[in-house]
Structure formats: structure tokens, C-alpha cells
Amino acid sequence: MNNAVFSSRNMTEQEFFFGHKACAGCGGALAVRLALKVLGERTFAALPAGCMSAVGFIYPQMAFGINAIISTFAGTASMLAGMAAAARAQGLEDVHIVGFAGDGGTADIGIQALSGAIDRGERIIYICYDNEAYMNTGTQKSGLTPLGARTTTTPDGSVVGGSTTKKKNMFDIVAAHGIDYAATASIGYYQDYMNKVLRASQCGGTAYIHVMAPCPTGWGIPTEHALTIARESVDCGLWYLAEYSQGKYRLNQRPETFTPVEDYLRKQGRFKHLQSDDIAQAVRDRDARWQYMLTQWSDA
Amino acid sequence: MRRPPVREYPRPNHIRDYPCGPHFQAGYIVDKAAGWRLERPVIDVRQCINCLRCYLACPEGAIARQANKVEVDLEFCKGCGICVHECPKDLIHMTAEGT
Amino acid sequence: MMKQQKYFVSGNEAVALGVQRSRTQVVTAYPITPQTVAMERLSEMVADGELRTEFMLVESEHSALSAAMGASAMGTRTFTATSSQGLLYMAECLHYASGGRWPIVMMNANRSVALPWSIFGDQRDSLSLLDSGWIQVYVEDAQEAFDMIIQAFAIAEDEQVLTPVMVNLDGFTLTHTYEPVFVPTQEAVDAFLPPYQAPVKMDLDRPLNMAFSSTPPNNMEFKYQQHQAMEAARPVIAQVEQAFHAHFGRAYGGLIDAYRCDDAERILVTVGTVTGTARQAVDQLREQGQKVGLLKIRFMRPFPHEEVARALRHARAVGVLDRDISFGYEGTVFTNVNSALIGNKVVPPALNFIAGLGGRDIGVEDIEKMFERLAAAMDGKAAKRVEFIHLGVATDE
């Protein structure tokens, strides 16, 4: 597995995602900004309907300093593939074709196009910035909303409290395609994230990065805690940093001990209503996942 | 820091003044974000070790990298306060606007 | 005149040849009956090295047009093809592509729309998407299909137009029917259709943000531009045809094709391949001394309202044959024709014949029946405004 490390000291000073209208403290905006700083100016980006397109392309304010386009909601990966084909047809070399789609745009409406693009081995980088709900429309449940999370479509009611489904496992889904490179990341561990964007750009095929990118507005946290909560999700073991390439998995961090899941959940308005047995369930699910990763990923 | 300049946007008078379809110059910035802020970060640059964490962590790209220090671009800082928690030396604190 | 080679090919194959001769740079493909053969032939051309294109086998029609938009936005000549359910599945992308002003050319094999399921021909798929901002042309035979693929690129890529073009071929009656097609040499087509030089594209030297959103103060202007582009297409269509005629010796009449209309008392309006059958019916009735004529509408968008009114202004009765029905009203072609007539203060009695839905055959005898109805209407006899022709059973009407 490629161990390339991105040097933040030598990175371009140029900002390629600037002047956007994202909420203060937006994890997704940071994911886009940093990825573009890694990829540089010979980059073509596509973003479907979602927060980052909604805040980046409001005429006449154009927040992308590189070539960028809003794709159809369902068609991020296919539009990227078309762009890659056009680049080949025109003999454009040394360019990056990158997509930034949210959790709904990736795991729900866009999964068909993503699957097709991976299947064809398109030379594209697909980055899912996961804030665990449809935030652009005001926090509705997506396929990546975790169990118990309160959203506007999974309210904390008197009978049902929060999301009744678990988070879909996009990393495993993508890896199961035999993709050239896949990684999970957290915007809280931004050096690791940037390294992964670099490796994605060097993998020579299809790359997928799933970056946890908290939304202070939707999660019910102070804006200043967007990155600390992102780190805590990794530290408590509910999220993990991993890579997949050439059939092999690697865990980038294996905490000796996890920080308490309850502390992580209690800091967020969306989990305020959880009872102790809900939290116990979250801990059991975490342990099962880690058991799986540590035993099934023999090379982890 | 190389960020796009803030430009005037002359309001079109004629249909020809619009671009042909929804395409426009990349990085064309007409609005600043300063008005979004209730608090602004203040960096004690004298003790700054130039680790660049605040620079990296800013969702706005509103912290400029200098030779041996960092500087907040208050025209685009939204005052989120993320940088406060990224500074390993606790050299950044938020202060209310207008003070 | 350029040398042209005679082929004996189906409508689908004629389209594939047109795509090849147009030096299309990116083709996106997803199979659906009865479009499939076009994509199979293109695949064979790629496999045999006869077509140099980025050929993408995508996972859905939505993706086919999404990928085509990405490719077109990067400035490449781009083609895709679909039919029926597939066209409806990509409906979102149709509006998107026209709004993005991307000159994509797409073949649509006109096919009925479920339910009931039917793979057979009618025009309810594309006519239900008249408002999607695409130029829509309907062709009559395989030669016109080949010619219009090449012309479609020239029209779509014109700087005044920059609007995608849908070339409609009736499913099976055209897509699967073999007939003679004259195919000019590559050099001859190159001379007519130079490589696409996109006036607006994602470019490393002058990067763009494309497909942006606009707030109410700035949105309607872009829609006005789309309308103007469609209006600008009218003269461009004529110019492109003129140039095509000069190069290859074939012309189709522009937006419409009036057949034996000059002194006609009764005129039938048709769209697509049924025009050919109607030509034969008109010839037969003319031999009997009946003053009948035929008006083929080639472009449904931009709609030839002036041309239609002019062609029909002396008719004493007008019939519109629709392979479509907008339930609860009438056929969409009929609505458009009536609007053109009234707008130009031409108001003959007008009847709507709904025929050929779901692949129902339309024979010469059916056309003759329509002219009989028009004779009665011309004589002031009461007639059904909207009539289903050739229903297989009795009804209570």
C-alpha cells in the first residue's frame, strides 16, 4: 500500500474553495477545501445537489477557484466519468477529476452511479463528506444517519426516538467492488485525510474517500467543536480510520482504549434523548464492528 | 495568502450582459463573510510556533500562512472558533466583535 | 457532389453510421429496446477500430445523460441514445442539459410508455417531454435519420443555439427496418461538420464554475436565454439544411415538409414514419381526383407555428394524426397545431386522430378513413373532435 504523505508546509497557498456560504464551522467545507489544496489547480470537480454545491455556486459568487460543476443529485459519479472520458478524448493529462458528495448523495440516491463508475474503473476520486443526514434540506435522515440520531424525519417522539436504522457501511460496499483505493477519514484528523487524498490521486484508478465531516448545525454542537467532535468519533471507536487497496485492508489507528461512547453522544443535541440502553446498544455495535475489522481484515 | 480578489459585480442591464447559460468565471468573489461573525479570533503571534494547524483547520481558508506566523483574514472569517481548539499552544482566543 | 456509398441498413444502424461520420468524441450507452442495435453497432465499430470515441457503458439512462453532460461540459462532441422508460428516467437530465446549454445529440427510439408494458412504437415518450428545452426532430426514414444525426450536431453546436437535440426515430417501424441509405465519405462529412470548438467549456487556462444556482433576481434571464436560443435555432436549422444540401444533395424542407398541399382542400398533419404511409395514401387518393395533402412536421421544438399556419391556410379541413394522447384532452401535436392556427387566425375545422398507440399498425386504409372524416367535416357534418382510429373492439361512444 502506498504510504505517500502530504506535506502541509509546502502545499499551495492558493485557496480553491473560498468565499463559500457554508455555515460557520462546516466540516464539509473543510473537507472540500483541503482536498483541493492537495489536488491543485489541474483539477475538475463535480458536486451534486447538497450543501457544498448550494454554498459554492450562487451566481455571481463562484467559490471554486478550479473548474467545477454541479451535477445531478443521482449522477455525481457518472458526470465525473463523463468528464474523465472527455479529458481522455482531448488528451488532457495530469489532471484530477474529483467529486464531493454528501452522505445522501452517496449512499442513497447516488449509489448506483458510484457503483457503475467503480465497476468500470473510472479514473476519478470520489469523496463522500459524511455529516450523517440531509443537511442542505434541514437535517433529514439519510442512509448514513446512525441509530438513534434525531433528525427532522426521525424525531424524538413519544413512541419512536430517533433513527431506527443503523448507518450503512459504505466503506465495505465500495471495497467489495474491488476498487483501486478506498479510505475512511475524519476531518478531525486532517493530516491523515490529506495523505489519503494524495494516495487517491496517485492510485491510477478509481478512488473513494469517506470523510466524516460534522455539521454543527445538524448535530447540535457549538461551531468551535466541529473538529474536536470529529476526532472524538474516532477516539471512541464509533468511526475508524482505514484504507483498502489491492484486496488488502489497513487500520490507520488502533486505539488501545476507547474514550467513552456516552461522552461523545451526550455532547450532541441529536442524541440528547438517548437512554442508557440505547447507549449500551451503540457500544455493542461498536465492539462488534471492531471485532469484525480485527478478525476479518487479517492484514489490518 | 493567494485568495481571489473581491470584485464588483455590475448588475446586468441587457440580456447580453449575462453569461450564455449558467457558467461563470471560477473564483469570482463579490461578497465577504465578515458580517456573519459575532466573535473573532485573536492570535498571540509573538509566541506562535507556526505549526499551521489553525491554517489547515479553517473551513473558510481565512487564515493566511506567513513566513513564521499566521494571520486571520477578518473579511472572510465567520468566527466559528475551530482554530481556538486546534492551537497546541492555546494562543488563540475569541473576542466579541465591537470590543 | 460528394461521392456517397449506398448501404442497406436499419434506422438504428443509420444512426450509428451518423455518429461515426460525425467523429463523436464521447458516446454513453445504456441498452433499451428498440434503441439497442444502434449501440451494438457503435460497440462493433469501436471493437473493430472503425470508430475512435470514448465509449462508455453506463449503468442507467440517468447516468448516460449525466455522463454526457460531464463530457459536453468539457467541450467534447457527445452522443447518447435512449427510448421510452429510459427517456423518462433521464427526464431530470433533459432539463439539466438544455439549461446547461450543452449541445448533446441524442437519438430517441420512440416507444410507448408503461403501463401496460409495451416495447412497441408510439410517440408518447418524447412528446411528454416537449417542455424539457431540447430541440426535437422526428425523422421519416433511415436516410433522414443518418442525415439528421450529422445536421443535429451542426445545429446544436451553433453558438446562437447551444441547445441539445433529440433525434426521434419511430421504434421498430424505423429502428428495425432496413432500407437504402447513402453514406458520404468521412472526408465529405468532415468538410460539412468541422470538429466541435466549444465556446464555453471547463478549461484549465480559463477555469469556470458551471451549472450554478441562481436566485430569483437572476434566474428568469437564463430561461429567457434558453427561449431565445430555441428561437435562434429556426434560421440555423434552415442554414444547416442549405449547407447540407449543397454538400450532399438532400433536403427535407426545414421545420416542415408539405406534400401536395398547394391546392389541397383536406390536409393531414403527421409526425414521424407514418408520414411515409400517408404519402402513399395521398398519392392513391389524388389518383382518384381527391384534393388531399400531407403536412409532415419535422421539428416539434422549435415549433413551426408560422410554417404550419401558412401550409394549412387554404385547407377546408385539417386532420392531425397523433401517436400520442394527453389523457383528458387531446393529442399533443393537435394542441400545438391548433395553437399555431389560432395564433395566425387560420381556423379550418380540425380533427384529431389518435392512432398507432403501443405499436398498433397504421395502414393506408386508416389514412383514407381519416380523409373521409375530413371530407365530412369540410361539408359541415358533425364529427368527433378526438377520435381513436382502429380500436380493435366496439365502445360505448
Place this chain on the structure above:
Amino acid sequence: MIEVRWLGRGGQGGFTASRLLGVAAVLFENKYAQAFPSFGPERRGAPVLGFTRIDDQKITLRSEIKQGDYLVVMDENLWSPRLWDDLKPNGLMLLNTSRPERFPDAAGDRRLVTIDALQIARETIGKPIVNTAMLGALVAVSGIISLEAAVQGVQKEMKPALAKGNVAAVTRAYERLSR
């Protein structure tokens, strides 16, 4: 205008024969032609139809061919008396059978001609694919196009290895019915 209906089973090459006739007429006789299959899904073994129209002027008609001037029946198991209705008055039916005695040779003004195309196919192609033999037979009984054009059509559409036997099938069937 001459209209031909080809009746066979999916996989027997009935539509190919209808197309070969069109190719020959258009490319080697300077006529106009139209060839189309029975529309719909193709299923191996199911009865299928192919159609050819040939004329000296451009053909615009696109309706079904309900009755043909010729009806080519490629498989005797598909024969039934109802098939006479698929022929125009004075039309001619061409039937592939090795047992001509089992079939009537006319119904009113409509006639039946038989040929053992299966035997010819086995001798020439080495496979029980009768479409080109039936094409040769049709050319012989109808004179719609010349034998030379039919042969050229087969040579144009088939790879050389395949064309050889099929040209022989066309020619042998033609000769058998021209005698």
C-alpha cells in the same frame, strides 16, 4: 411493388433471408427495398416473420405486410391452411418440405411450390439452415431479382468462409426450381 412474407422459426434465419433479398435488390439491382422483422422480442424457436418490399421507386409505405405476393414457409411444421389468407390473390407460397405430396398445390388462384431446402442446406452448408436455399428458390420462382444479384448479396453480407456454402445453397435451389 412486390411484398414478401417470410415465415420461419427464431434462429432459422428468416429475417436474414428477407434482408439478403433487400441487400441484393438495393445494392446489386439498383432497385428500392425495405426489409423488417416481425416487431418485438426475439425468441429462439418461436415462429417469426420477416418481410421484404421491393419496388422500382422509393418505398414510403411502412405498414405491416398483411398479405404478400409471396409467402416463404421455411419449416413445413408451420404450414396450415390458414396461411393461404396471408397471400394476395394470385400469390405464391413457397414451402420447404421433403414430402410435397402431403400439401395441396393450390387454393383458388393461390399456388404452392415446394422445395427440399433442408437437403440442399445439408449438402451445401452442412447445417440445417435453410434460409439461403429458400432465397434461391424464391428468386427462381419470382424473378424479382437475378440469381447473380442474390449471390452478390450473400457474398456482401457474409464472411467468405460462410458465404461459399450459402452461395452454393442459393444457386442449387435456384437451379432446382428453374429447371
